[in-house]
Amino acid sequence: MPKAQNANAVVEAVPKKTTIREVARAAGVGIGTISRVLNASSQVSRETRARVLEAIRRLGFRPNAQARRILKRRSEIVCFLLSNRDFLHPFHARILQGVESYASTLKHHVLFAVLHYSPRITPEKIDLPAVLQEHGLIDGIILAGTIYPNLLRRIESIRMPFVAFSNNVVGMDGGQQYDQVGFDDFNGTLQATRYLIEQGHRLIDFAGDMSFPWIQRRFEGYRQAMRENKLKPISITIRNSDGFVDFGQKSARRILSRPSRPSAVVAGNDETAYGLWLSLRRQGLKVPEEVSLVGFDDREEAVLMDPPLSTVRVHKEEIGETCMKMLLERLHHPQMAFSQRILPTEFVVRETVRKL
Amino acid sequence: MPKAQNANAVVEAVPKKTTIREVARAAGVGIGTISRVLNASSQVSRETRARVLEAIRRLGFRPNAQARRILKRRSEIVCFLLSNRDFLHPFHARILQGVESYASTLKHHVLFAVLHYSPRITPEKIDLPAVLQEHGLIDGIILAGTIYPNLLRRIESIRMPFVAFSNNVVGMDGGQQYDQVGFDDFNGTLQATRYLIEQGHRLIDFAGDMSFPWIQRRFEGYRQAMRENKLKPISITIRNSDGFVDFGQKSARRILSRPSRPSAVVAGNDETAYGLWLSLRRQGLKVPEEVSLVGFDDREEAVLMDPPLSTVRVHKEEIGETCMKMLLERLHHPQMAFSQRILPTEFVVRETVRKL
DNA sequence: CTGAAAGCGCTTACAG
DNA sequence: CTGAAAGCGCTTACAG
Numbered sequence: 001m002p003k004a005q006n007a008n009a010v011v012e013a014v015p016k017k018t019t020i021r022e023v024a025r026a027a028g029v030g031i032g033t034i035s036r037v038l039n040a041s042s043q044v045s046r047e048t049r050a051r052v053l054e055a056i057r058r059l060g061f062r063p064n065a066q067a068r069r070i071l072k073r074r075s076e077i078v079c080f081l082l083s084n085r086d087f088l089h090p091f092h093a094r095i096l097q098g099v100e101s102y103a104s105t106l107k108h109h110v111l112f113a114v115l116h117y118s119p120r121i122t123p124e125k126i127d128l129p130a131v132l133q134e135h136g137l138i139d140g141i142i143l144a145g146t147i148y149p150n151l152l153r154r155i156e157s158i159r160m161p162f163v164a165f166s167n168n169v170v171g172m173d174g175g176q177q178y179d180q181v182g183f184d185d186f187n188g189t190l191q192a193t194r195y196l197i198e199q200g201h202r203l204i205d206f207a208g209d210m211s212f213p214w215i216q217r218r219f220e221g222y223r224q225a226m227r228e229n230k231l232k233p234i235s236i237t238i239r240n241s242d243g244f245v246d247f248g249q250k251s252a253r254r255i256l257s258r259p260s261r262p263s264a265v266v267a268g269n270d271e272t273a274y275g276l277w278l279s280l281r282r283q284g285l286k287v288p289e290e291v292s293l294v295g296f297d298d299r300e301e302a303v304l305m306d307p308p309l310s311t312v313r314v315h316k317e318e319i320g321e322t323c324m325k326m327l328l329e330r331l332h333h334p335q336m337a338f339s340q341r342i343l344p345t346e347f348v349v350r351e352t353v354r355k356l
Numbered sequence: 357m358p359k360a361q362n363a364n365a366v367v368e369a370v371p372k373k374t375t376i377r378e379v380a381r382a383a384g385v386g387i388g389t390i391s392r393v394l395n396a397s398s399q400v401s402r403e404t405r406a407r408v409l410e411a412i413r414r415l416g417f418r419p420n421a422q423a424r425r426i427l428k429r430r431s432e433i434v435c436f437l438l439s440n441r442d443f444l445h446p447f448h449a450r451i452l453q454g455v456e457s458y459a460s461t462l463k464h465h466v467l468f469a470v471l472h473y474s475p476r477i478t479p480e481k482i483d484l485p486a487v488l489q490e491h492g493l494i495d496g497i498i499l500a501g502t503i504y505p506n507l508l509r510r511i512e513s514i515r516m517p518f519v520a521f522s523n524n525v526v527g528m529d530g531g532q533q534y535d536q537v538g539f540d541d542f543n544g545t546l547q548a549t550r551y552l553i554e555q556g557h558r559l560i561d562f563a564g565d566m567s568f569p570w571i572q573r574r575f576e577g578y579r580q581a582m583r584e585n586k587l588k589p590i591s592i593t594i595r596n597s598d599g600f601v602d603f604g605q606k607s608a609r610r611i612l613s614r615p616s617r618p619s620a621v622v623a624g625n626d627e628t629a630y631g632l633w634l635s636l637r638r639q640g641l642k643v644p645e646e647v648s649l650v651g652f653d654d655r656e657e658a659v660l661m662d663p664p665l666s667t668v669r670v671h672k673e674e675i676g677e678t679c680m681k682m683l684l685e686r687l688h689h690p691q692m693a694f695s696q697r698i699l700p701t702e703f704v705v706r707e708t709v710r711k712l
Numbered sequence: 713c714t715g716a717a718a719g720c721g722c723t724t725a726c727a728g
Numbered sequence: 729c730t731g732a733a734a735g736c737g738c739t740t741a742c743a744g
Contacts, residue, residue, distance in 0.1 A: 136420035
């Protein structure tokens with residue numbers, strides 16, 4: 001195709017190779033001046049600037065970002081580190097989006113990295129992604145996914161500023177010193193359960209896998225609501241469930257095998273709620289006519305369920321945004337005291353709760 | 357907390373500040389030697405290397421990645437650009453994971469960027485993310501999301517190597533010259549439909565929003581299977597649907613309003629299949645007893661449906677991996693002819709098809 | 713306002 | 729094997 005060849009030949013010098021020195025020569029000025037117009041520096045005469053701009057355009061020059069960064073002592077790149085998730089769960093995907101969205105408004109960039117590690121090995125044994133082993137490429141880290149104490153130790157050891165999305169932190173004693181952003185598990189179920197009670201429910205079970213600390217916190221919210229209304233909290237325990245959906249399905253069977261059936265169930269999360277719903281439906285029990293149901297997380301699928309699931313909404317993008325914001329503060333004020341932000345959740349009424 | 361203060365004071369020099377020159381002085385060698393042991397260069401005596409390593413360890417030195425990259429003329433960072441998706445759809449999230457996973461095995465990094473643009477503006481008007489405007493930070497681009505011709509033009513204009521995930525390319529005439537990776541829409545529905553026919557189905561409808569070219573291709577696969585069996589292809593047309601799920605729901609109503617009901621429906625994707633399933637169930641029609649159903653994409657939810665959805669599996673991680681692989685080839689062989697890879701899909705039999 | 717020079721933190725021939 | 733020097737592509741005081 002000689003035509004395509006010609007088209008290529010017409011093209012101006014490949015930008016990659018044009019350097020600031022060539023532009024300087026073409027414009028008949030020093031390299032410092034080029035740099036000054038590039039950085040919109042104050043003092044450059046109108047005509048010099050015009051001449052430089054023209055040369056830049058003509059040569060298709062784009063400054064080398066790495067070279068600038070090394071002088072700036074800051075890369076304006078942060079690493080979003082997703083740990084121990086087999087695939088990018090929609091929940092975390094949206095946090096990532098939130099991070100990126102806020103970062104880009106500030107001309108910052110987000111590097112995506114993944115880490116798989118065992119909670120049981122010593123911190124030094126954790127093999128961090130290459131980007132965290134070098135220095136200069138990224139300014140800081142946003143830690144998402146499931147976070148065990150050994151990972152936290154490991155990250156601290158590389159002395160890189162970081163902010164953790166803390167809801168999935170497992171096995172910490174609470175007195176931790178690091179920047180963190182989370183959402184309010186406790187108040188989420190507290191609100192949801194209060195709503196059920198307002199609707200006239202009295203026999204309300206909680207179904208959630210409490211081996212996860214965040215589910216445990218949700219249980220506490222449920223328990224609080226029950227207690228303040230002098231109701232008896234009942235938690236369904238399932239051993240050996242295969243994931244949250246399965247936990248829900250097994251919970252439904254457990255409920256049905258009991259003599260007295262609850263009029264409502266608070267699920268530890270939407271997946272468990274889905275499992276409950278599936279299994280109840282199979283046994284011929286209608287939601288909400290015979291059993292009311294609320295979830296937690298407000299995943300995309302919640303609104304698609306039939307009927308749409310009443311659940312606790314978590315603002316995922318806002319979490320990401322807040323993480324990024326906090327990391328930036330940390331970068332600008334390294335000595336600042338550690339802070340923790342708990343973002344509010346919101347109970348969303350849809351159609352899985354019946355008024356008694 | 358004087359204790360914490362002390363703990364901090366004990367800490368060795370902050371790595372950020374340690375430079376190769378200080379290490380050289382500490383080890384009593386030239387900076388070139390430090391660089392050589394850093395790069396595992398051949399000729400450094402055992403004892404010199406040991407001394408250097410010790411100094412590096414003692415000072416907590418980590419080389420500045422930016423400085424290395426500028427010399428290497430390659431950043432080993434690629435940009436995953438997600439265009440026109442409001443949130444990171446699980447499908448694309450898994451492609452991203454595939455990209456990252458393959459990249460990390462080769463010590464490459466992935467920068468995540470998002471772009472929103474109108475298909476109708478001219479290419480020059482598309483405001484690319486900052487990372488694509490500079491040069492030197494990334495080596496190339498993996499283009500995902502919905503890709504219209506103007507975006508393709510725009511990307512070409514910045515003369516940065518790229519590979520496109522091509523299934524969501526819209527409005528191209530086919531004769532495009534760029535590297536692309538896709539999966540086989542046509543053969544996916546071809547197989548799915550053949551399977552239905554093998555199971556004894558004769559009246560099979562297709563329900564999918566053909567304003568999307570990829571759904572159109574899936575329709576063609578369905579049509580091919582129908583034709584080779586002398587069956588009449590019937591496509592359900594819905595105007596003004598509000599998303600794929602809604603399209604499915606409206607399709608179900610359409611089907612039920614007709615005198616002769618199909619025994620099976622091929623859906624344009626899993627979401628449409630879900631909509632069909634929801635609506636059929638509400639009308640009291642059981643899947644698969646009264647209507648068989650197949651989807652496309654094999655989203656996470658497909659296996660959770662009740663009964664689990666028979667659908668066409670797409671290997672998302674493999675798509676990402678292949679994109680990354682192809683981009684790397686392009687980087688190493690800039691003059692290489694453009695290539696296109698179509699990855700096979702796979703029909704997964706679950707429980708939504710009844711044998712007639 | 714602008715040029716020449718020094719410098720960022722590295723790598724890599726060039727000598728020895 | 730190793731040091732001293734030149735150089736990557738920029739930015740930024742320092743003079744004038």
